[in-house]
Amino acid sequence: MMELKVDLGERSYPIYIGEGILDDIVDLFNKHRISKLSPILLVTDDQVAEFHLDKVLELLLKGGFQVVSSIIPAGEKSKSIAQFEDLITVAIESGLDRKSTVVALGGGVVGDLAGYVAASYMRGIAFVQIPTTILAHDSSVGGKVAVNHPLAKNIIGAFHQPELVLYDIATLRTLPERQIKAGLSEVIKHGFIRDADFVAWIDHNAYKLLELDSEALEFALYHGCRIKSIIVSQDERENNLRAILNLGHTIGHALEAVAKYNGLLHGEAISIGMVGAARLSVLLGNPEHIYTETKRILRKLGLPIQLPKQLDIDEIMVAMMHDKKFDSGRMTFIIPTEIGEVEISNQVTLEQVSQVLEQLKQEE
Amino acid sequence: MMELKVDLGERSYPIYIGEGILDDIVDLFNKHRISKLSPILLVTDDQVAEFHLDKVLELLLKGGFQVVSSIIPAGEKSKSIAQFEDLITVAIESGLDRKSTVVALGGGVVGDLAGYVAASYMRGIAFVQIPTTILAHDSSVGGKVAVNHPLAKNIIGAFHQPELVLYDIATLRTLPERQIKAGLSEVIKHGFIRDADFVAWIDHNAYKLLELDSEALEFALYHGCRIKSIIVSQDERENNLRAILNLGHTIGHALEAVAKYNGLLHGEAISIGMVGAARLSVLLGNPEHIYTETKRILRKLGLPIQLPKQLDIDEIMVAMMHDKKFDSGRMTFIIPTEIGEVEISNQVTLEQVSQVLEQLKQEE
Ligand SMILES: NC(=O)c1ccc[n+]([C@@H]2O[C@H](COP(=O)([O-])OP(=O)(O)OC[C@H]3O[C@@H](n4cnc5c(N)ncnc54)[C@H](O)[C@@H]3O)[C@@H](O)[C@H]2O)c1
Ligand SMILES: NC(=O)c1ccc[n+]([C@@H]2O[C@H](COP(=O)([O-])OP(=O)(O)OC[C@H]3O[C@@H](n4cnc5c(N)ncnc54)[C@H](O)[C@@H]3O)[C@@H](O)[C@H]2O)c1
Ligand SMILES: [Zn+2]
Ligand SMILES: [Zn+2]
Numbered sequence: 218m219m220e221l222k223v224d225l226g227e228r229s230y231p232i233y234i235g236e237g238i239l240d241d242i243v244d245l246f247n248k249h250r251i252s253k254l255s256p257i258l259l260v261t262d263d264q265v266a267e268f269h270l271d272k273v274l275e276l277l278l279k280g281g282f283q284v285v286s287s288i289i290p291a292g293e294k295s296k297s298i299a300q301f302e303d304l305i306t307v308a309i310e311s312g313l314d315r316k317s318t319v320v321a322l323g324g325g326v327v328g329d330l331a332g333y334v335a336a337s338y339m340r341g342i343a344f345v346q347i348p349t350t351i352l353a354h355d356s357s358v359g360g361k362v363a364v365n366h367p368l369a370k371n372i373i374g375a376f377h378q379p380e381l382v383l384y385d386i387a388t389l390r391t392l393p394e395r396q397i398k399a400g401l402s403e404v405i406k407h408g409f410i411r412d413a414d415f416v417a418w419i420d421h422n423a424y425k426l427l428e429l430d431s432e433a434l435e436f437a438l439y440h441g442c443r444i445k446s447i448i449v450s451q452d453e454r455e456n457n458l459r460a461i462l463n464l465g466h467t468i469g470h471a472l473e474a475v476a477k478y479n480g481l482l483h484g485e486a487i488s489i490g491m492v493g494a495a496r497l498s499v500l501l502g503n504p505e506h507i508y509t510e511t512k513r514i515l516r517k518l519g520l521p522i523q524l525p526k527q528l529d530i531d532e533i534m535v536a537m538m539h540d541k542k543f544d545s546g547r548m549t550f551i552i553p554t555e556i557g558e559v560e561i562s563n564q565v566t567l568e569q570v571s572q573v574l575e576q577l578k579q580e581e
Numbered sequence: 582m583m584e585l586k587v588d589l590g591e592r593s594y595p596i597y598i599g600e601g602i603l604d605d606i607v608d609l610f611n612k613h614r615i616s617k618l619s620p621i622l623l624v625t626d627d628q629v630a631e632f633h634l635d636k637v638l639e640l641l642l643k644g645g646f647q648v649v650s651s652i653i654p655a656g657e658k659s660k661s662i663a664q665f666e667d668l669i670t671v672a673i674e675s676g677l678d679r680k681s682t683v684v685a686l687g688g689g690v691v692g693d694l695a696g697y698v699a700a701s702y703m704r705g706i707a708f709v710q711i712p713t714t715i716l717a718h719d720s721s722v723g724g725k726v727a728v729n730h731p732l733a734k735n736i737i738g739a740f741h742q743p744e745l746v747l748y749d750i751a752t753l754r755t756l757p758e759r760q761i762k763a764g765l766s767e768v769i770k771h772g773f774i775r776d777a778d779f780v781a782w783i784d785h786n787a788y789k790l791l792e793l794d795s796e797a798l799e800f801a802l803y804h805g806c807r808i809k810s811i812i813v814s815q816d817e818r819e820n821n822l823r824a825i826l827n828l829g830h831t832i833g834h835a836l837e838a839v840a841k842y843n844g845l846l847h848g849e850a851i852s853i854g855m856v857g858a859a860r861l862s863v864l865l866g867n868p869e870h871i872y873t874e875t876k877r878i879l880r881k882l883g884l885p886i887q888l889p890k891q892l893d894i895d896e897i898m899v900a901m902m903h904d905k906k907f908d909s910g911r912m913t914f915i916i917p918t919e920i921g922e923v924e925i926s927n928q929v930t931l932e933q934v935s936q937v938l939e940q941l942k943q944e945e
Contacts, residue, residue, distance in 0.1 A: 302730075337737045338736065340740055363704065372702065372703060373702065375705070
């Protein structure tokens with residue numbers, strides 16, 4: 218088992234990563250003083266529930282915890298105000314109090330939604346993440362929690378750090394292949410932002426990762442989390458630096474919004490977004506290989522690099538302007554300046570963006 | 582103009598109190614760097630709008646600010662998830678960005694709702710309070726923001742400190758008489774908690790306060806805010822000490838919930854709750870005059886001291902158990918041990934509570 222400390226002063230917490238560590242859940246909960254006197258709200262989705270809920274429930278109940286579980290429908294659509302309200306109702310009806318804990322068992326959707334419930338219920342109660350997707354390595358660092366609005370993703374939320382994150386690689390074995398690839402998109406994003414060596418390592422180990430090799434995965438998740446945690450520690454509330462984590466997300470979020478949270482997985486949208494950012498980079502005068510390498514490695518991981526032809530460019534542009542990253546009338550892009558390095562730029566014109574979006578439709 | 586600094590480290594902010602200081606709004610906004618490049622969302626209710634919106638809008642627009650105003654229906658019912666969602670929609674559609682500010686012009690309802698929008702939109706943007714009720718002196722200190730759930734008051738919320746509070750006594754002159762009295766209930770609550778001299782002063786100046794004498798009001802609001810701010814500075818997140826501010830609220834909130842946020846004003850419910858807490862105090866062995874004095878002064882301020890006879894005691898008991906203050910299976914009460922002193926108690930039995938509720942129906 219590897220342990221990574223996310224360093225945030227009095228809000229610091231550990232991420233435990235390893236094969237089979239769900240078996241240690243009771244010990245870890247005890248170690249972190251998760252209350253046994255107050256009910257726990259365990260949130261998961263119907264797909265994750267099928268594979269992993271019974272085990273978690275059994276362990277916790279045996280360990281002396283009171284647990285109420287709530288199963289939401291799988292998928293991004295559940296990250297809604299309506300679902301948020303339902304969970305709050307369950308929390309009230311189940312008698313959750315200020316010493317209670319919300320536990321998220323699932324991917325980023327369950328994590329973000331349950332996390333926002335934890336952040337808001339009684340103005341904030343304890344929160345534990347048990348990520349079950351590769352992509353959720355990203356959401357398990359940094360405390361961003363949120364739900365979507367029909368007009369914009371993640372627009373309603375908070376910063377709420379968990380007490381601990383318990384990341385059992387064994388749970389990833391039930392993931393559909395497409396989800397594995399989509400998850401690796403955010404792993405390599407962390408390399409593209411800060412660590413050329415990590416990108417090279419992923420390039421070299423791409424097939425092992427796609428096969429969910431235990432050791433490779435532990436290494437990749439640890440490093441992905443580590444890079445993010447270093448950045449987040451320096452800028453918890455995203456005043457500035459933390460924005461670099463949004464590489465690929467300006468375009469990516471807009472694609473998701475226009476595709477109405479259907480059709481494209483988050484990691485897939487981000488993959489296309491990273492190719493777009495690399496193209497913008499070249500347009501701004503950076504070397505061509507940033508674009509070709511970005512594209513080559515993403516393709517090797519089985520990720521999409523082409524903008525779906527049926528999506529309307531103007532709609533995507535409008536969605537981008539609704540995005541949080543559209544600040545004081547300027548669009549903000551994270552631009553790679555080399556493999557493993559990025560900068561925050563306000564220099565990109567609307568025209569350049571729509572040009573790149575057109576080009577993204579032609580990628581092969 | 583008086584200025585009170587609420588001391589919360591990097592989240593510190595000033596409360597400006599004075600007759601006619603709305604005229605200085607542009608200067609104060611400039612001083613506190615409220616952005617002119619990003620739209621302001623100004624939230625108010627339909628009653629406050631009638632008297633005060635035009636002036637605020639005109640001043641801000643003249644001062645070069647971009648303002649979108651949104652008028653909600655007056656009343657506690659607007660502190661709902663549905664209203665919250667509507668305001669978020671307005672915020673998105675009006676292009677609010679991370680540098681935008683939400684301004685609350687109104688009483689505690691507008692403040693709590695708009696504050697929760699500010700806390701949640703893009704995970705938190707700037708917030709300014711312009712309280713227009715006496716009661717809102719309470720909500721302008723401490724950063725508690727929230728909406729209600731049909732099953733429990735203030736159950737969904739956050740801590741979100743404003744950039745500044747602008748408290749113009751002139752706006753209070755349009756308040757209905759009943760609202761004035763209800764507001765004074767929370768002012769004297771601060772005296773009951775911490776300051777016997779302030780209670781004596783209020784007792785002495787009760788009629789001036791009820792007539793909205795400018796000087797008396799400025800003094801009372803300043804001192805009410807000051808007492809609260811000292812307590813909040815010591816315990817921002819209500820881990821412990823801050824709970825004493827809930828004097829009268831365990832019973833009071835339950836009354837409001839059972840009366841379905843109708844029929845009883847918050848300050849009125851709290852008045853009855855304070856009489857209840859004083860009765861519990863005597864039941865626990867404290868001197869009788871705590872109860873008789875509490876009751877006498879509240880009555881002098883024109884506040885209700887009797888539990889409405891049609892409310893069902895069992896329903897009130899259930900509502901209390903749903904309350905945030907019902908922690909790990911124990912009911913928490915703030916009990917006066919003298920006029921101007923309180924303690925936090927877990928010693929009260931359910932039987933004592935229902936006995937006191939019965940007695941509260943007999944008060945005269
Ligand atoms: N908070 C953050 O910092 C942050 C960072 C990145 C992404 N996100 C959010 O995360 C979300 C995407 O996360 P995600 O890709 O994990 O989505 P997800 O939670 O929807 O999971 C993807 C799918 O896999 C299924 N699944 C999950 N675990 C499984 C398992 N072990 N076995 C079988 N099926 C399983 C789910 O039921 C779902 O259908 C987005 O909403 C995104 O905004 C948040
Ligand atoms: N956040 C906190 O710390 C805190 C503290 C105390 C109370 N509260 C909350 O505050 C709310 C009660 O506040 P309130 O009593 O101010 O309620 P309110 O905002 O509903 O105002 C009371 C009524 O007076 C009207 N009004 C307001 N200002 C007026 C003016 N200047 N002239 C004419 N009419 C005016 C309003 O339209 C409303 O009808 C409750 O929801 C309570 O939970 C919050
Ligand atoms: Zn992402
Ligand atoms: Zn109150």
